[in-house]
Structure formats: C-alpha cells, structure tokens
Amino acid sequence: MEYKYVVLTNTTIGVFMAVLDSNIVLISLPTIIRDLPATTTFDGLWVIMGYTLITATLLLTFGRLSDLFGRVRLYNIGFAIFTLGSGLCSISPNGISLVLFRLVQGTGGALVFANNAAILTDAFPVTERGRAIGINQIAGTAGSVLGLVAGGVLTAYLGWRSIFWINLPVGVFGTAWAYTRLKEIGVRTKGEKLDPVGNGLFAIGLSLFLLGLTLGALTGWSLAYEGVMVAGLLSLLLFVYLERKVKYPMMDLALFRIRDFSSGIFSNLLASVSRGAVSLVLVFYFQGALGLDALTAGLLLIPFSIAFVMFGPLSGFLSDKYGARSFSTAGLLISSSAFFWFSIFPFGASYGLLVLPMILAGAGAGIFVAPNAASIMNAAPVNRRGIASGMSSTLVNTGFLLSLGMAFAIMAASVPISTLQAIFAGVQVQLDPTKLDLFINSMRKIFLLMGIFSLVAAVPSWKRGPRGAKRSEQGGVD
Known part of the structure; x- marks a missing residue:
C-alpha cells in the first residue's frame, strides 16, 4: 500500500473515533443527566463543552509542538491519551468526574486534530488533497451516523457507560498501527519556542x-x-x-495576510457557529419535548449525516479541479436556507417535514467542509502546516462552543429553568402547553440566528481566490 493511503486510512480512523464519540455522548446526554449520580444540567452541558474547550485551547500549542518535534509523534501520543480518557469516562462515579475525564479525552483529541490535516497534507500532492480530506471528513461523518445509532442501542440495552467502551478496541488498534506505520516526512521548524x-x-x-x-x-x-x-x-x-x-x-497572525487562508479560516469559524448547536437542540427536542428514547432520536437524526456523506467526497473531488470558492460558498448558502426553514416549523410537525431541512443542512455542510479545509491547508506555507492546521481546528472548536453557549443562553432566557431541566434530562413529563411553546419559540430563535451566521460566512468564503493559492510545492510521498 502506498504511504499516502496508509496515512489516509489511519487518520481516518482517528477522525472516525473522535466524531463517533462526540455523537454517542450527545445522543446519550439526557440519559447521563438523569442516571449518573449528582449530575446537574450544568454538568451535562459541560460534558460536551469541556471536551471541546480543552481541545480548542490546546490545539495551537500542539500544532506548534508538532512543527518543532514532529507531527506523527504527537499524533501517536494523542491516540493513546484519547483511548485512556475513554476508559476513565466509563468508570465515572458522578457528573464532576465525568467532566474531568472528558478533559483527558479532549487532550488526546487535540493532539489528533492538531496534526490530522497536516499529516494528510504532507502525504498527498496538492492535486489530490481535496479528495483525500473529503474522504477523511466523510469517514468521520460515517462515524457520526454510527454514533447516533450505536449510542441509542448501547444506552438502551447496556447503559450509558457502554458508549465509552466502543472507543477502547478502536483506540488500541489505531495507536498501535500509527506507531508502527506512520513516519515523519513533514518539514520541521527549528529554533522556535512555545x-x-x-x-x-x-x-x-x-x-x-x-x-x-x-x-x-x-x-x-x-x-x-x-x-x-x-x-x-x-x-x-x-x-x-x-x-x-x-x-x-501561539497563533501566527502573519498567516492571515494570505487571502485564501484568512478567507477559509473566517468562513470556517462562522460556519461552525452556525451549525454547532443544531444537533444538540434537535436531541433535546426529540427526547425532551417529544419524549422519544435515545435510540429513536438517534435514528431520526441520521438523514443529516447521510446527506453530508453523499455530498462531501464529490465536492472535495470537484474542488481539486475547479477551485474551492464556488463549492464552499454554495454549501454555506444551502445550509443557511435550511436553518431559516427550521426557524418556521411548527411544534408537532410531521417527521417528513422536518427531514427535508435536515437533509438540506447536511448537504450544505458536506459541500462546504472538504473544499474549505483543502483551501486552507494549500494556502499555508509547508513549514507552517502544523500551526495552520491547529489554528483552523481551534477556531472551528471555538465556533462550536460559542454556538452551544448562545443556544443555551437563548433557551434559558425564554424557558423556566425547571422546564428546561426536565427537557434536558429527557424526562417524560406533561409539560404546560404555554411553557412548551416557549421552548419551541426559543428553538426558532436559535435556528434563525444560525441561518444568519451561515449567510454571513458566505462573504469571506467568496473573497478567496477563484482557483486557490498557487503553491510551488506539490507534496506527497510514495
């Protein structure tokens, strides 16, 4: 097997595992809040946010370390730490300990994500990067599909602790394979400090x-x-x-002087703000407001991920030939229309009506992600790819956190806390129609805001060069 395909396969496993874990935890969150002793709504929210926060705050430092000491070395360590954190999460005695163990997971995730795109970029020539990153992203989304289903099945039949067990065999295999097969081919930066x-x-x-x-x-x-x-x-x-x-x-602001890099980074940040809270809001709607179980809620969310999987590779492949600008911008506009559609749906609307904007949102995200990621990495100088990858992932995670925070603040400002806590715990209660209407109205406000952010993200996306940055190096190794 050519080395570039070894890299693609292993980094895909890493992304698959991280995204799988994210959606498994998301779909199981109401059960965790309800069943784990001494767990509050605040703890439950920070089970999600803490992982992303530690990842966001460490990504740039790890990106710098990878430029100095080797991307593969830190990637391998990250795989091992993530696996260890998963094991610790499965034995958490209370909500606070689960939040802390998720921070261990997030540290490993930061090491993986800080180097994933840079290792891929080192291994593939510029004419193949969009397709490679598209395949990598799509495999990760396949993990999100499996996470929704597996999270529901495992939570329903084995309890929520089992959602962390699934990471252990995958993590052990991926760590061993990365250690034995990956090699350092990137250009290291010498003489720089943290x-x-x-x-x-x-x-x-x-x-x-x-x-x-x-x-x-x-x-x-x-x-x-x-x-x-x-x-x-x-x-x-x-x-x-x-x-x-x-x-x-830590954040090389000089990279923002490169038009394709800055356009891709800013559109990535705004796009992350626009879609970060979508799945969380829908999980609470299905399990809290409608009273569905975790498995049913997970199955209902699958169309979003399937649409992403269908459009992502094609978009990445075409962007290698025709440039990223048109595809990434079109993806953002499609996502924006989906969020605006969500903002007007009535409570109790049939699933057949809800699934249409879900598919549209997934398709828009798939069309946007791979061309934008390839555009960012192609624009970065070869000796700055580690920190460029870290900056991109950091701002994506920052956007995700801001999205969650804003969504939660909107819901808390509109809905009585007791009602919100019952919805977040997925408790089957007879909600007062007036209070339930307040929750639905808060959802509409959130989706309206998400649509605006996606629309604004299209502006910097369109400002990049029509065919991307012209790089003299081609990259790749056999």
Missing part, C-alpha cells in the same frame, strides 16, 4: 467567557457572572494584542 503566555490567556479568556455565559443563563444573571464574561473578553483581547508582539506567537 508561547505559554498566549496559550494561557486564550484558555483563560475562552473558559471565563463560557463559564459566565452558562452559569448566568442557568442560575440567573448577576453582576458577578457578567464580570466573569467581561474578564474573559478582556483576556482574549489581550491575547490578540500580545500575539502581534511576541517573536514566536
């Missing part, structure tokens, strides 16, 4: 902002929570200021 101050400011700023947002939404706004959010924003502003001054910044 940026601990920048990394600390970014982590503290993002953590404080999200902590203040979720606590304020859940327990009621106060000057203290608003102060925490302001402190977080100030830390992030200070981070941006200092990154322009230090010699070896």
Whole structure:
C-alpha cells in the first residue's frame, strides 16, 4: 500500500473515533443527566463543552509542538491519551468526574486534530488533497451516523457507560498501527519556542467567557457572572494584542495576510457557529419535548449525516479541479436556507417535514467542509502546516462552543429553568402547553440566528481566490 493511503486510512480512523464519540455522548446526554449520580444540567452541558474547550485551547500549542518535534509523534501520543480518557469516562462515579475525564479525552483529541490535516497534507500532492480530506471528513461523518445509532442501542440495552467502551478496541488498534506505520516526512521548524503566555490567556479568556455565559443563563444573571464574561473578553483581547508582539506567537497572525487562508479560516469559524448547536437542540427536542428514547432520536437524526456523506467526497473531488470558492460558498448558502426553514416549523410537525431541512443542512455542510479545509491547508506555507492546521481546528472548536453557549443562553432566557431541566434530562413529563411553546419559540430563535451566521460566512468564503493559492510545492510521498 502506498504511504499516502496508509496515512489516509489511519487518520481516518482517528477522525472516525473522535466524531463517533462526540455523537454517542450527545445522543446519550439526557440519559447521563438523569442516571449518573449528582449530575446537574450544568454538568451535562459541560460534558460536551469541556471536551471541546480543552481541545480548542490546546490545539495551537500542539500544532506548534508538532512543527518543532514532529507531527506523527504527537499524533501517536494523542491516540493513546484519547483511548485512556475513554476508559476513565466509563468508570465515572458522578457528573464532576465525568467532566474531568472528558478533559483527558479532549487532550488526546487535540493532539489528533492538531496534526490530522497536516499529516494528510504532507502525504498527498496538492492535486489530490481535496479528495483525500473529503474522504477523511466523510469517514468521520460515517462515524457520526454510527454514533447516533450505536449510542441509542448501547444506552438502551447496556447503559450509558457502554458508549465509552466502543472507543477502547478502536483506540488500541489505531495507536498501535500509527506507531508502527506512520513516519515523519513533514518539514520541521527549528529554533522556535512555545508561547505559554498566549496559550494561557486564550484558555483563560475562552473558559471565563463560557463559564459566565452558562452559569448566568442557568442560575440567573448577576453582576458577578457578567464580570466573569467581561474578564474573559478582556483576556482574549489581550491575547490578540500580545500575539502581534511576541517573536514566536501561539497563533501566527502573519498567516492571515494570505487571502485564501484568512478567507477559509473566517468562513470556517462562522460556519461552525452556525451549525454547532443544531444537533444538540434537535436531541433535546426529540427526547425532551417529544419524549422519544435515545435510540429513536438517534435514528431520526441520521438523514443529516447521510446527506453530508453523499455530498462531501464529490465536492472535495470537484474542488481539486475547479477551485474551492464556488463549492464552499454554495454549501454555506444551502445550509443557511435550511436553518431559516427550521426557524418556521411548527411544534408537532410531521417527521417528513422536518427531514427535508435536515437533509438540506447536511448537504450544505458536506459541500462546504472538504473544499474549505483543502483551501486552507494549500494556502499555508509547508513549514507552517502544523500551526495552520491547529489554528483552523481551534477556531472551528471555538465556533462550536460559542454556538452551544448562545443556544443555551437563548433557551434559558425564554424557558423556566425547571422546564428546561426536565427537557434536558429527557424526562417524560406533561409539560404546560404555554411553557412548551416557549421552548419551541426559543428553538426558532436559535435556528434563525444560525441561518444568519451561515449567510454571513458566505462573504469571506467568496473573497478567496477563484482557483486557490498557487503553491510551488506539490507534496506527497510514495
């Protein structure tokens, strides 16, 4: 087997496992909140957000480390840590411990995601990267489909702890295979140092902002929570200021001078904000408002992922020939129309009506992701691919977190907390029609906002070059 296909297969396993775990946890979250001792709605939300937060805050540092010490080396370590974290999650005694063990998982996930696209880019020539990244992304989405079904089946028949067991054999196999077959072929950067101050400011700023947002939404706004959010924003502003001054910044702002890179990064961030909370909102709608079980809810969400799988590889393949701009922009516009459609659906609408915007949203995401990712990596200089990959993944995760935080804040501002907690726990209760209507109205507001973000994301997407950056190197190795 040619080395580039070894790389594609192994990195695909890594993405598959990480995305599988994400959707398994998502579909099982109401059961976890209900069954795990001493677990609050706040704990349940941070089971999802904590994993993504630790991933987002470590990605850039790990991207820098990979440029210095080797991408494959850190990728291998990440595979092992993610597998260990999965085992720990399965034995969590309470909600707080599950959140902490998810942070271990997130650390491993950060090592995998920080190097995944860079290792692929090193192995494939520029004319094949869109297709390779498309296949990689689609396999990950296949993991999301399996995660929805497997999460429902495992939770229903073996309990929620079993959702973490599935990672163990895949993780052990993937770790061993990566260690024995992958090799360092990327260009290492020599003489550069880490940026601990920048990394600390970014982590503290993002953590404080999200902590203040979720606590304020859940327990009621106060000057203290608003102060925490302001402190977080100030830390992030200070981070941006200092990154322009230090010699070896955590986030290489000089890359934003490359038009294709900056266009792809900003459209990626906005697209992530637009779609980050969609699955979470629909899970709570199906399990909380409609009272469906985890398996049924998982099956109902599958059309989104199937549409992504159908359109992603084709979009990646065509973008290699015709450029990323048209495909990525069209994907965002399609997703926007789907979210606007969601924003007007009535409560109790037939599934046949709901499935149409789900398919449209999945198709739009599939058309957008692979061309945009390839465009970003093609635009990055060969010796900056590690940090470029880390920056891209960091902003995607940041957008996802902001999407979750905004969605939760909108719901908490519109729905009584007791009703919201019952919905989040998936408890079959006779909800007051007035309160249930408040929840549905909050969903409509969320989807309307998501549609606007997707529409705005199309602007930077269209501003990239029509055929992408012209790179002198071709990359790839046999």
